[in-house]
Amino acid sequence: MAMTYKRNIAHFTDAVGVEEAEGLLAWLQKHPQAKLNLSVCSHLHAAVLQVLMAARLKVAVWPVDAGLSMWLKAALG
Amino acid sequence: MTPILQQFLSEARDFLQGIGQSLLKLEKAPDDAELMSDLFRSVHTLKGNSGLFEFPEMSRVLHAAEDVMSEVREDRLAFSEQLADRLLDAMDFVAMLLDGLDGGVASAAAHAAASVRFADSLRELIRPRELSATDSPAGLRPPPSVERDSAAALPLDAVPEGLRSTWADAARRGEPLHWIIYTPAVDCFFKGEDPLHQARQTAGLEWQRVTPTAPWATPAELDPYQCVLRFDLVSAAAHDVLADHFRYVPEEVVMVPLTLATLLPAAADPPADSAAAGPAGAGTVAGGAAPATAAIVAAIVAAQVSALQLADVGPWVAGRLRAIAATLSACYRSIGREQALPALEAALGSALIAGRAAPLAEWLATQPEACAAPALAMTAAAGELPAVARTAPLPADAAASGAGEAAAGRRPDDGGLAATVLKVDQEKIDKLMNLIGEMVVAKNGLPFLAARAESVYGVRELAREIKAQYAVINRIAEEMQDAIMQVRMMPVSGVFQRFPRLVRDISRKLGKEVRLTLEGETTEADKNIIEALADPLIHIVRNSLDHGIEAPAARRSAGKPAEGQLTIRASQDSGRVLIDISDDGKGIDPAVVKLKAYEKGLIDEAMLERISDQDAINLVFAAGFSTAETVSDLSGRGVGMDVVRNAVERVNGSVTLSSVPGAGTMLRLSLPLSMAVTNVMVIESNKQIFGVPMDMVLETVRVPRSAIRMIKNRQTMVLRNRILPLRSLNEMLAENTVQVSNDQDEMATLVVQIHGESLGIMVDDFREVVDIILKPMGGILNGVPGYSGSALLGDGSVLMVLNPKELVTWQ
Numbered sequence: 001m002a003m004t005y006k007r008n009i010a011h012f013t014d015a016v017g018v019e020e021a022e023g024l025l026a027w028l029q030k031h032p033q034a035k036l037n038l039s040v041c042s043h044l045h046a047a048v049l050q051v052l053m054a055a056r057l058k059v060a061v062w063p064v065d066a067g068l069s070m071w072l073k074a075a076l077g
Numbered sequence: 078m079t080p081i082l083q084q085f086l087s088e089a090r091d092f093l094q095g096i097g098q099s100l101l102k103l104e105k106a107p108d109d110a111e112l113m114s115d116l117f118r119s120v121h122t123l124k125g126n127s128g129l130f131e132f133p134e135m136s137r138v139l140h141a142a143e144d145v146m147s148e149v150r151e152d153r154l155a156f157s158e159q160l161a162d163r164l165l166d167a168m169d170f171v172a173m174l175l176d177g178l179d180g181g182v183a184s185a186a187a188h189a190a191a192s193v194r195f196a197d198s199l200r201e202l203i204r205p206r207e208l209s210a211t212d213s214p215a216g217l218r219p220p221p222s223v224e225r226d227s228a229a230a231l232p233l234d235a236v237p238e239g240l241r242s243t244w245a246d247a248a249r250r251g252e253p254l255h256w257i258i259y260t261p262a263v264d265c266f267f268k269g270e271d272p273l274h275q276a277r278q279t280a281g282l283e284w285q286r287v288t289p290t291a292p293w294a295t296p297a298e299l300d301p302y303q304c305v306l307r308f309d310l311v312s313a314a315a316h317d318v319l320a321d322h323f324r325y326v327p328e329e330v331v332m333v334p335l336t337l338a339t340l341l342p343a344a345a346d347p348p349a350d351s352a353a354a355g356p357a358g359a360g361t362v363a364g365g366a367a368p369a370t371a372a373i374v375a376a377i378v379a380a381q382v383s384a385l386q387l388a389d390v391g392p393w394v395a396g397r398l399r400a401i402a403a404t405l406s407a408c409y410r411s412i413g414r415e416q417a418l419p420a421l422e423a424a425l426g427s428a429l430i431a432g433r434a435a436p437l438a439e440w441l442a443t444q445p446e447a448c449a450a451p452a453l454a455m456t457a458a459a460g461e462l463p464a465v466a467r468t469a470p471l472p473a474d475a476a477a478s479g480a481g482e483a484a485a486g487r488r489p490d491d492g493g494l495a496a497t498v499l500k501v502d503q504e505k506i507d508k509l510m511n512l513i514g515e516m517v518v519a520k521n522g523l524p525f526l527a528a529r530a531e532s533v534y535g536v537r538e539l540a541r542e543i544k545a546q547y548a549v550i551n552r553i554a555e556e557m558q559d560a561i562m563q564v565r566m567m568p569v570s571g572v573f574q575r576f577p578r579l580v581r582d583i584s585r586k587l588g589k590e591v592r593l594t595l596e597g598e599t600t601e602a603d604k605n606i607i608e609a610l611a612d613p614l615i616h617i618v619r620n621s622l623d624h625g626i627e628a629p630a631a632r633r634s635a636g637k638p639a640e641g642q643l644t645i646r647a648s649q650d651s652g653r654v655l656i657d658i659s660d661d662g663k664g665i666d667p668a669v670v671k672l673k674a675y676e677k678g679l680i681d682e683a684m685l686e687r688i689s690d691q692d693a694i695n696l697v698f699a700a701g702f703s704t705a706e707t708v709s710d711l712s713g714r715g716v717g718m719d720v721v722r723n724a725v726e727r728v729n730g731s732v733t734l735s736s737v738p739g740a741g742t743m744l745r746l747s748l749p750l751s752m753a754v755t756n757v758m759v760i761e762s763n764k765q766i767f768g769v770p771m772d773m774v775l776e777t778v779r780v781p782r783s784a785i786r787m788i789k790n791r792q793t794m795v796l797r798n799r800i801l802p803l804r805s806l807n808e809m810l811a812e813n814t815v816q817v818s819n820d821q822d823e824m825a826t827l828v829v830q831i832h833g834e835s836l837g838i839m840v841d842d843f844r845e846v847v848d849i850i851l852k853p854m855g856g857i858l859n860g861v862p863g864y865s866g867s868a869l870l871g872d873g874s875v876l877m878v879l880n881p882k883e884l885v886t887w888q
Contacts, residue, residue, distance in 0.1 A: 018266055021301035029296050046273035047266050051301050054293040071277060075287035 008034045009060065012041035021047035028055045035060040043068060049075060080599075082178070085126055087498040089175055092123040093168050100161050100168075107156040117146040123171075133325050134192035135174050138167050141196035148203050160202055167195045186321035193327050231256050231333060232309065233340070236284055244283070244311070245340040249383060253315050254283070254335040259308040260290060261329055266302050270326075273308075279322055281314030311335065337383060338376040374408050381405055382441065385434045398428050398437060405441070417444060503604070510561045514850040517554050521847055521871030523547035562603065562751050569647045569654070570598035572611045576618060576645060583622045590629050590640040591622060597647035602654045603751040609728045610656065610748065613721040617658050617744055618643070620718070625662030625742050635739065637661065652750055652772075659743040665736040667693035674699065694736055695832075698722045726882070729755075729772070733833065755851045757868070757878055759844035760827060762806045763814050766844065768868065768878035775830050777843055779823035794826075794837065801828065803837040809884050810863070817841045829881045836885065847871075851878055 002016045003024065008031045010024065028034055028051065036052070038044075039061040044052075053075055063069045099116040103109065124139035142164055148154035174188065233241065244254055257279070261272040276285065286309040293299070312319055316332070323330045333339075381401045402425040406418050424440035523543055531540035573595050584591040602610075626632075626641035633639055646657045667690040674680045674696045680688065688696075697718045722732050730748035749772065757768035758777075784794050785803060792803040803826065805816045816839045818824050826837045849868035854861065865880040 018271065018302075025296060025299060025301050032296075043274065043277070045266075045271050046261070046304060046306060047301050049273050049287070050289070050304065050306055051296075051299065053287070053289065053306075054299050055296050056293075067277060071273065071285060071287070074285045 005031075009037055010034055011037045012044060012063075014040065014042050016041060016044040016048050018045040018047045021045065021051050024048060025051045025055075028057070037061045038063045038068075038072065040064065041068065052076060082130065083498070085130065086175055086179055087500075089123055089126065090172070090498075091500075092119050093172050093175075095119050096123070096168055097165065100164055103156055104158065104161050110150075113146075113150050113156075117143070117150050120146050132174065132178075134186070134188050135171055137192050138170055138195045138199070141199040142167050145199050145202055154203060163195075163198055163202065167199060170195050186324040187317060189320055189324050189327040231335075231339070235286060235309070236311070240284055241340055244335060245337060247313065248335060248337040248340055249386075252313060255312050255314070255316065255319055256333040256335050257308075257310040257312060257319065257323075258331040258333070259310065259323070259326075259329060260331075261304045261306060261308075261326070263303050263305070265304050265326075265329075272304060272306060275323070275326070276308045276310060279310055279312055279314070280318050281312040283311040283313055285310045338379055374412055377404060377408050378441070382438075385438045385441070387434075389433045394432055394434075395429055398425060398434060401434075401437060402428075506561070506564055510565065511850075513554070513557045513561050517558055517848050518850060518869055518871065520547065520550045520554050522873075523550065523871070525872040565604045565751070566601040567604045567607050568598060569600050569602065569607060569610070569656070572607055572614060573598050573645060573647070575611075576614075579615065579618060580622065580643060583619060584626075587622060588628060589622065589626055591626055591643055592640050594642065594644045595646075596644065600647040600649055600654060601750075602748065606654065606728055606730075606748050606751070609724060609730075610746070613724045613746065614645070614656070614658070616718070616721050618645070621658065621660045621662065621742065625660040625664075627663050631663075635663075649750070650747075654748045654750060656746040656748070657743060658746075659741060661741040664738040664740055664742050665694050665697065665734075666738045667691075670694060670696050691735075694734055697734065698732070729770070731832075755849055755868075755878070756846060757849055757851075757876070758827070758846050759876065760806075760825075760840040761842040761844060762810075762816070762840045763812050764841075766874075766876060767806075768847075768849065768876045769827060769829070769838075769881065770865065770878065771846060773829045773831070773881055775828040775835060778826050778828060778837075779819070779821075780826045780837070780839075782818060782822050782824060785824070792839075796828070796837070799835075801835055801837045803839055804885075805839045809838070831882050831885055836881075838881065849876065849878070 002013050003020050004011045004013070005027055010027065032055075034055075034057060036057055036059045038059060041063045042065050049072075057076070059072070059076060063072065096116060096119050099112055099119065103112055103116065106112065120139060120143050124136060124143050127135045127139055145154070145160065145164065149156050149160070154160070170188075170191065177188075248254055259272065259276060261270065261275075262268075265272060273287075276287075288307050288309070290305045290307050314322075316334070319332060320327075323332075381404055384397065384401055387397070402421060406421055409415065409417055409421070420440060420443075421437075424436045428434060428436040524547060527540040527543040527547065530536050530543060576595065577593055580591055580593040621643055626643065627635070627637075629639035632641065642661045644657070644659050646659075648655050648657075671680070671685055671688060671693045674693075675682070675685045679696065679699050698721075699719060725732050725746055725748065728748060730746055733745045733747070734742070735745075736742040756771040758771055758774055759766050759768055761767075778796065780794055780803075785792050786794065788800075792805075794801050794803055807814050807816055816824060819842070824839045825842050826839050827843075828835055828837050830836075847870070849870070851866045851868055853859070853866045854864060858864075863880060863884045865878045868876045868878060870876050
């Protein structure tokens with residue numbers, strides 16, 4: 001599972017593919033105060049990224065992956 | 078280069094030629110619908126083929142050409158000269174790309190911009206007016222090569238100032254820096270693209286930003302699968318690398334070289350300095366003439382500053398100083414500051430005397446206003462000028478696209494690379510092969526000549542020289558023979574490729590499930606052999622499907638998977654091609670075959686009792702044999718396996734059949750690689766000479782007469798603990814002479830293999846082995862069994878070549 005949802009935290013694991021975008025968006029609508037845990041995420045698809053950008057979410061833990069972290073901070077920070 | 082790429086190149090050239098010709102014909106007869114469909118088909122096929130490889134540049138142009146042709150074919154667009162011109166230009170471009178590929182250029186990324194331009198110019202024909210209104214990304218913006226003009230619109234202020242000054246330093250050192258605006262198409266997710274991944278993989282990343290192209294919709298209204306992202310990147314990688322990286326999406330990418338002039342004013346001056354700071358000022362700069370002039374002057378002066386910073390070495394220093402001074406004085410005149418010119422002249426004078434740039438630089442330093450001209454954003458002209466003046470590597474992309482244009486504009490009559498693949502009529506190859514064959518035979522005359530020189534004329538020296546010469550000619554002839562064989566070699570895939578369709582159709586008709594596996598398709602053999610293979614193979618495959626593989630229900634009840642397996646495998650084995658056709662069907666039941674053969678009168682009752690299972694299975698090769706209960710349109714007419722065997726034997730091949738009832742059947746066709754030149758062993762019998770094909774000869778032995786035993790009135794001997802039946806050649810040829818033995822009373826015996834069994838043929842003596850061109854016997858002689866054909870020997874005599882198989886069965 002690339003994505004798991006626990007209470008109001010979405011956990012991203014490894015590479016999160018395009019197919020997760022819709023589910024994430026639906027989940028975010030139910031959890032507007034959600035937080036993100038991206039620590040073990042290595043890549044996320046641009047479609048997922050734009051959902052995160054649109055929802056203006058709080059990132060609780062940035063990815064360990066420096067490259068991705070840099071990109072996400074540029075997009076979400 | 079892979080064979081498939083080679084084939085593509087050669088085919089693509091043919092297509093291009095055809096397309097060119099059709100276009101020219103169409104210009105004369107624009108209403109010819111057939112010609113039009115032809116043309117469309119060619120373009121369509123070529124596009125499809127190019128899609129097999131990673132040639133996005135080629136596919137893009139061909140795709141556009143196909144769209145245009147489709148419009149014309151549907152009568153929505155009239156064929157015009159302009160249309161033909163653009164199509165021809167586009168095809169020239171494709172030809173140029175092909176030449177590049179042929180020359181070993183793996184990537185045509187340098188031509189990406191040109192390919193977009195060609196594609197756009199073609200599409201323009203379809204919707205000349207709507208184009209600007211369309212939402213296709215290609216239509217929204219002009220091709221990337223033009224877009225360097227948009228330097229003014231770069232949101233440079235989004236970049237931290239520290240980073241900007243670092244870039245300015247890099248630009249001053251002439252290192253490449255590009256600002257890339259990557260706006261993926263709205264529907265890009267559906268094409269399997271991941272723009273973030275694409276952006277992350279960009280080489281030499283310095284800075285990045287991701288923004289939405291429009292304000293975000295509320296989560297409830299957001300469509301996650303419509304891409305609304307814009308990526309801004311700054312990369313220090315070379316233009317070529319970047320162009321290559323974005324080669325699949327050139328129409329979605331704008332690449333702006335960051336020059337010192339773009340960066341410098343921002344870096345040199347605090348943003349608070351002027352009213353025009355930031356990209357917001359760009360509009361006013363572009364709009365008002367005076368600020369624009371100031372901006373240009375600032376850029377020019379900045380360029381002179383960097384020119385002054387160059388090392389003062391080399392014979393060109395004086396020239397450079399004069400050029401700088403001339404440029405500066407022209408600038409000052411244009412902004413009405415002539416009063417500063419005398420000082421400039423003086424500074425130039427002292428600089429020239431000193432041979433150093435310092436006096437000029439000092440003078441320039443006293444003119445702060447000019448240097449600090451209030452323009453952050455530059456117009457395109459200003460952006461480009463310094464780059465050109467410093468001849469930094471930045472204009473590389475201009476040069477690359479320029480080269481692309483020049484090359485793409487090339488007409489076929491300009492010459493260029495000639496195609497390296499020739500298409501030759503098979504007749505010509507056959508003629509050449511025959512001539513080489515004659516040569517091989519003719520050279521065999523030299524040893525005879527040498528022998529005559531020695532024995533008849535007694536000139537031993539000459540005989541030796543002739544033999545030496547013969548060795549040379551022999552070597553060349555063999556190489557020639559090898560070369561022509563290579564020309565005639567074809568992969569078996571040509572025959573194999575029809576089977577997937579055939580198997581699919583037949584199995585569907587029969588209601589069976591069959592999985593076909595093809596192996597060894599690259600195995601090569603002579604064209605004639607391959608062609609001779611086609612019909613027998615179809616027979617065999619049909620037989621397998623019809624008789625071999627059971628219906629799904631029957632297979633399941635036999636404990637086998639419902640889907641039957643049919644495997645056709647080609648391989649090479651010491652000068653022969655082996656084709657194995659195996660299935661996992663019900664196999665051949667020897668009992669059933671025996672009974673059928675008996676019913677049809679092919680064997681008698683005694684035979685029925687003693688025939689072995691293997692022999693029984695081989696009865697399926699007998700003429701008129703069929704086990705099928707009903708005659709279908711597939712098989713069951715009793716012609717089939719005997720036809721297969723005859724066809725294979727006609728090209729000197731053989732068929733072996735093995736089968737395990739319930740588990741499957743395997744047929745093996747063994748064929749020679751080539752049939753042009755035959756290797757035969759010459760033997761002597763009853764004062765005549767005959768040839769026996771070498772591939773049938775297992776060995777030659779001399780058998781003492783005392784070792785020959787009689788079993789049931791037949792001569793036999795024991796060879797390495799096995800009984801070998803012996804036949805005398807004279808007897809087989811119905812000649813009433815006894816075979817002659819040698820001094821030690823030994824019989825020369827040729828051990829041959831016939832249908833997998835060994836037989837000793839006693840002859841009078843063995844002679845040499847020669848290469849001959851076997852000519853089949855024509856006319857009345859054609860019906861005489863026992864001979865494969867005849868050949869001319871080097872001394873002019875005729876050699877009859879025996880066919881031991883027929884000799885044995887004919888008895």
